[in-house]
Amino acid sequence: MLNDLNVKVGPQFYRYSEGAIDSIPELLQEHAASRILIMHGGISWEKAKPFLTKVMNLDKEIIYEQYNGECSYNEGYRIAEIIKKNNVDFVIGVGGGKLSDVVLYASHLTNTQFGLIPTLASNCAPWAPLSVMYKDNGLAEGKSEHVKRQAAFLVTDPALVIDSPVNYFIAGIADTLAKWYESDLILEQEKFRDEPFPQMARFAARMCKEKVLKESEKAIKDMKAQNISDEFIHISEIIFAIAGLVGGLGDKYARNTAAHAIHDAISAYLPEVHDYLHGEKVAYGIFYQLALEKKWATIDELIPFYESLHLPKSLTEMGVYPMSESTLKNIIQLINSKKKVHLLPVQINKETLTTALIDLENYINK
Incomplete structure (x- = not known):
């Protein structure tokens, strides 16, 4: 309980x-x-x-x-x-x-x-x-x-x-996709499997992922054509409503973890990323979290989707890596200070957080 x-x-x-x-x-x-x-x-x-x-x-x-x-x-x-x-x-x-x-x-x-x-x-x-x-x-x-x-x-x-900038819509798609990847490892744990509200949150998070991957490209195309299609309605509604249900039902266990933590960290210490939208930075954060979880195959599966939407996959692509050792330390320290990151059932410390960041840059740039 x-x-x-x-x-x-x-x-x-x-x-x-x-x-x-x-x-x-x-x-x-x-x-x-x-x-x-x-x-x-x-x-x-x-x-x-x-x-x-x-x-x-x-x-x-x-x-x-x-x-x-x-x-x-x-x-x-x-x-x-x-x-x-x-x-x-x-x-x-x-x-x-x-x-x-x-x-x-x-x-x-x-x-x-x-x-x-x-x-x-x-x-x-x-x-x-x-x-x-x-x-x-x-x-x-x-x-x-x-x-x-x-x-x-x-x-x-x-x-x-529909009469708003398409790049904001794409950023919203990325932010919504994070709902699944940030809560997946936490809510799949045995202690949550019989808990009604966390499981409702997990269902909403799965819907976010599946709908986004299935209907986003059509929704974006329709938005550019100013066509209020079912796909546009579905995706926009999932972005500002269903995605909010994930954290609303699951509270801290489903709200956000490493992807948003590194968003906060790079936003705090790298002024150069200020021109990137929230969701664009979170898109990179999803890959960082998957690197932390060592889910390289999942990154491979998502790369075509990212490239079709022109989402950043690494800090190198965002023009801020390599960085000074002091800046890297500040970023890692801020991530490590977030309680939500330590809810993940993997080893979380400054060393693993640093390794994930460097390994991701090397993996994407190879």
Whole structure:
């Protein structure tokens, strides 16, 4: 029996379909929202506004505020001050993953209800009960967990999501693929095989892997053609919803391990990778984790998929390897400090973590 499992299923209400955003006024009424703050991005906001006509025309006080582009503690505090100063009782976040995360964090600080309208499918941030935190300069700074808080709604329209950058969609595909490889060794252990919620998490993670490998290339092709196909719907929905269920149902045993840990480490110590999207760095992280587990055959199986989506397979391909010995030590030390990495049933120490990094570079570059 697991006594330390925090199950966070997801938003109170979810809908992803044509015209779904028109249901938000009714949802706001259900939550007695009267003073609303709409946090938004830049380009994504211009694309989203035509879908929000019914929301923007509500007979309620609505404040509009553009966020600064980073999910940082400072930005969270800034938004929290806006909420408190204007007696806001409901926040709506319209944008991508970082915006979703900073809205979650600011709503946590002020104990305010919030809903999310993703404008792209690049990660599971709109669903997951945590905020990935960055410094104001974009370098990684950890995360803030909120298992006791959830969105009042996650609602969006595929016609809005499909009109977003394809590279973000591909990054979301990679981030979603990681859900299986990061939880596989943990959840296959005997102690989890009769545990209902971890096994539900494992089922969701397997769906992430199988759907991504089967339907992603068609979904990307359809996105480029602006064709809202079944494959595009399936993959985008899996990216921001089903992927979030993995960690929501399995908690720390299914959330993320080495692939995300090395994402955090290179994001913290290698400013040169800042131009790579979260999911692109996690894609490399999947290969790093498989190298740590010595699953070279699995890497071989994934290489054609990676190459078809132009995902990075090594730090060399990202232009940051070789690196100085001090930088390598800092990266390894940060990975080793993550408790989640030590949940893997393999030997984890500075030596094995370093060996995996070097061995992967040699393997990919041979």
